[in-house]
Amino acid sequence: MRTLIFLFCLILTANGNIISLDFTQCSECDCKPPQNSSNPALMVHDSENDCYCMCGNTRSHACDSTGDCHSGLFCTAPDSETGQGVCDDACNSPHMSCETYERCELVNDIPTCICKVFDCSSSLTRPxxxxxxxxxxxxxxxxxxxxxxxxxxxxxxxxxxxxxxxxxxxxxxxxxxxxxxxxxxxx
Structure with missing residues (x-):
């Protein structure tokens, strides 16, 4: 049984009238949600099911803030030409750094420092x-x-x-x- 969630969008017209639009959110979406779902521009229409999904931007897509990107990504600094950043791997964030012997990897979309494990089988023997x-x-x-x-x-x-x-x-x-x-x- 499908559960439908109704979203309402209120639009204020130039003459001060309020128009209410009814959107049906899809029960299943083929995208990851944004980190912050307050941006209506991230709502994507699924024409097959006639419903809407909140889809976070994927890697290399334009963004205004990290909230526009799906989890595991961050929004880079704005480009001087477009005024927008792009969604990038959260491990590349300037706020993420790992210690010696570690590397960053996304674990459940969370940037996490893990051990660098090297394959030592072909290394020269020098005790x-x-x-x-x-x-x-x-x-x-x-x-x-x-x-x-x-x-x-x-x-x-x-x-x-x-x-x-x-x-x-x-x-x-x-x-x-x-x-x-x-x-x-x-x-």
Whole structure:
């Protein structure tokens, strides 16, 4: 059973008379609604069902405000020629920034910082020793692990040096002949 919602639009004519128009909203629309449904220009007629849908603007379409765009998008700054912005991915918004080891992705149309997960299978093996003698085959595995740590509110592991932890610890524990200004091949 279809439920119909009636929308009323009041129009004030030049001589002060009010005209009431009756619009029937579609029960199902083939578009995402706008973030703010107060703009009547976003009402689209579905001629097949003889009803109206409130449709948010899609990516790259003109907009006056973010409310004109469907969820997951924002309205860019107005263009100097047209005076309008365009709907763009909310991850590109100047207000959205992610930490190191993260990237923005829309999750249920909400911009969310998630871990950058790299495919480490083809990375060269160049071991890294991190604090706590945690050894990684290469920087790729190190970065994936640090993103996972940040997601659960742990601090990233600092790198102690390049090489196996056994080699790094041995080198760090040995006294270099030229301490102070000596070149450290581990970092």
């Amino acid at each position: 890294i020793c991190a604090e706590g003698n945690v050894e990684f085959p290469n920087r790729c595995f190190y970065e994936n692990t640090n993103c996972d740590r940040k997601r659960v509110s742990l601090t990233p592991l600092p790198i102690l040096g390049h090489g196996t932890c056994m080699d790094v610890v041995n080198l760090l524990n040995s006294e270099p002949e030229n301490s102070g200004n000596a070149y450290n091949p581990l970092l």
